[in-house]
Amino acid sequence: MPSTPPSIEPAGAYRPRVWSVVKASISDAGRPREEEFNAWYNQQHVPEWVAQPGFERAWRLRALEHPTQTLPHEHGYYAVYELQAVAAFNDALARSHGAPWGEWQEYVGSHLVDWERTYYRTLAAIAPDKTDAPCWAIVKTDFQGSSEQERDFNRWYDEVHFPELISHPGFQGGWRLQVLPDDGDLGPRRQRYWAVYRVRSIDDFAAARAARAERGLPPWDGLWKENLIDTRIDCYEMIHHEAPAVPAAAPAASGGSGGGDEDGGGGR
Numbered sequence: 001m002p003s004t005p006p007s008i009e010p011a012g013a014y015r016p017r018v019w020s021v022v023k024a025s026i027s028d029a030g031r032p033r034e035e036e037f038n039a040w041y042n043q044q045h046v047p048e049w050v051a052q053p054g055f056e057r058a059w060r061l062r063a064l065e066h067p068t069q070t071l072p073h074e075h076g077y078y079a080v081y082e083l084q085a086v087a088a089f090n091d092a093l094a095r096s097h098g099a100p101w102g103e104w105q106e107y108v109g110s111h112l113v114d115w116e117r118t119y120y121r122t123l124a125a126i127a128p129d130k131t132d133a134p135c136w137a138i139v140k141t142d143f144q145g146s147s148e149q150e151r152d153f154n155r156w157y158d159e160v161h162f163p164e165l166i167s168h169p170g171f172q173g174g175w176r177l178q179v180l181p182d183d184g185d186l187g188p189r190r191q192r193y194w195a196v197y198r199v200r201s202i203d204d205f206a207a208a209r210a211a212r213a214e215r216g217l218p219p220w221d222g223l224w225k226e227n228l229i230d231t232r233i234d235c236y237e238m239i240h241h242e243a244p245a246v247p248a249a250a251p252a253a254s255g256g257s258g259g260g261d262e263d264g265g266g267g268r
Helices: 031-050 086-095 102-111 147-166 202-214
Strands: 018-026 055-063 077-083 112-126 135-143 171-179 193-199 228-242
Touching (some): 031 228, 135 147, 171 202
Antiparallel strands (some): 018 077
């Protein structure tokens, strides 16, 4: 049974941010070096980019096969960068002088295919700092209807549906996102809305959907079936998470006249 629905992060606790999602698949030519490429991407490339101004943190995701996956994956990998603004990513690209892949630049054209880059803004977040969930279930959809209907849909999703689903066992939090069009986009923007659920296992996501059905709750609570189009569920496993190192706190000054080394070398 679900627990008490968690609340959306209060104002000030998690300010809205922007995501840059780089999407690609490994080509047949790149398969022999896939493990080597992933090691470089996770251990060198992502840390270098997260250290750039305006970057908050990043994740790398790999497509995960599961019966919950409603359609074949469009991309084998996602690199998700959380930013203070879209300009942070575009400025980092400009500083790379046309070679953002470093030592792999000459290979990416043949080793990676189906390139896309899409920017999103966060609409809502639940427990955004719990970043260790091994799996992500991503519900993608688009909306057709009036502006008023779309506002009502987003309010229902953020305040009712999103917290209720995350209250089920195995869920650790999530985000709701909306496409943020930018001239730096690559490829189609696809569905305008994403709901990202971080879970211990995709089985937990499937169990939550089954539990809702057993309680007589239809998809979207039966409210938005006529408005939602191009809906799909994609399943991914997290293979890397990167956040800037937090500087160590300075040691507290000891009290009293004899609290430290006489030569000032305490703690060297």
